[in-house]
Amino acid sequence: MSTTTESPIPTSITIETIWEARDRIAPYIHWTPVFTSETLNGLTGTRLHMKAENLQKTGAFKVRGALNAVAQLSVDERSAGVVTFSAGNHGQGLAFAAREFGVACTVFMTDTAVPSKVAAIQGYGASTRQFPTIQDAVAEMERTVEQTGAVFISPFANEAVIAGQATVALELLEQVEELEQVIVPIGGGGLISGTALTLRILQPDIRIVGVEPEGAPTMTRALQQGRPVTLESTNTIADGLTAPFTADLNLAIVRELVDDVVIVTDDEIVDALRLVLDRTKLLIEGSAAAGIAALLTGKAAVETGAVTAAILTGGNIDLGRLKGLL
Incomplete structure (x- = not known):
């Protein structure tokens, strides 16, 4: 330290x-x-x-951080929806938070993501998209943000x-x-x-x-x-x-x-x-x-x-x- x-x-x-x-x-x-x-x-x-x-x-x-982030979005940001990349737990937390606040959510994951975590994210009402690697998932998420204006909620680098x-x-x-x-x-x-x-x-x-x-x-x-x-x-x-x-x-x-x-x-x-x-x-x-x-x-x-x-x-x-x- x-x-x-x-x-x-x-x-x-x-x-x-x-x-x-x-x-x-x-x-x-x-x-x-x-x-x-x-x-x-x-x-x-x-x-x-x-x-x-x-x-x-x-x-x-993970739901703690996701809720705190989504709760502070503006009306316009909520209308644009939220996206993230995740191995599963942040995706579930963000999907839950998005559902609570009426916000559309898409989670970008890998093809090797644990099936039960993918199913849980979908169960909270979010969409999932899967790719061969996390780098591919992040790249596609970034393109989605650029094209749609969706708000990226990082799993760890968001205050x-x-x-x-x-x-x-x-x-x-x-x-x-x-x-x-x-x-x-x-x-x-x-x-x-x-x-x-x-x-x-x-x-x-x-x-x-x-x-x-x-x-x-x-x-x-x-x-x-x-x-x-x-x-x-x-x-x-x-x-x-x-x-x-x-x-x-x-x-x-x-x-x-x-x-x-x-x-x-x-x-x-x-x-x-x-x-x-x-x-x-x-x-x-x-x-x-x-x-x-x-x-x-x-x-x-x-x-x-x-x-x-x-x-x-x-x-x-x-x-x-x-x-x-x-």
Whole structure:
């Protein structure tokens, strides 16, 4: 974390912005519970609190940011409709938000997107379009924006989205006393950006650790090279963490405010997923299990016995895939 007095982070997000987001989205979301497990405490060497965003509306935290963004659109912007690219969870969140506010929504995805996530997006009333690669999907989305004037709601590089995701951290601070560290899975970086902005203002001594899958180390590569990079391909069971690139805004926040970013393997993610299901009966997806995997393996270098929160980011796992894992 940087010790400079003047922040180089290019954002107008303030704690007031985040409080406003909390109030704005409150009528539409669940205040998700926090779960504990003595077994997981022992295995991780922490006093672990798991924030169950797998129980959130649409099955993931992503709906928070989507609602905050769509709620602030002008009448003309709502008439133009919204678009995004997504592996699935942001698409579901945006489709839900668009439905709540009567806005047309199209989600651009890959041909390999999890079928149940595609079906869920369509179930919320949005259209989906699928392409061979995420780069193809993004390119076609950008053409659509240019041709139709639709509003692009980024999964991670939109300030309203980040402020919405930041509300997870607000809740954690109220739910967990004497919180010392937070473990956050990273895809494009929206959740960890919001978490870091919130905690550094309200509880600046809390340690923040980001976690990426070995098959999609987007933020790690960006930190190494000092700029956002685009991965040629991603390959991980944690499909919600497969953003092939991040953005300048998210990189700046992570570089300045996050203590560490670590990488876990798919085998470690699967072991964590099984353990959480067995010991807590919480059904989570691979993306959510990444943070638990970092704690179980010791890759998240946390202080023994520290009060720790892990954000279980979602539970939208395909049942066929789950059967294969079990």
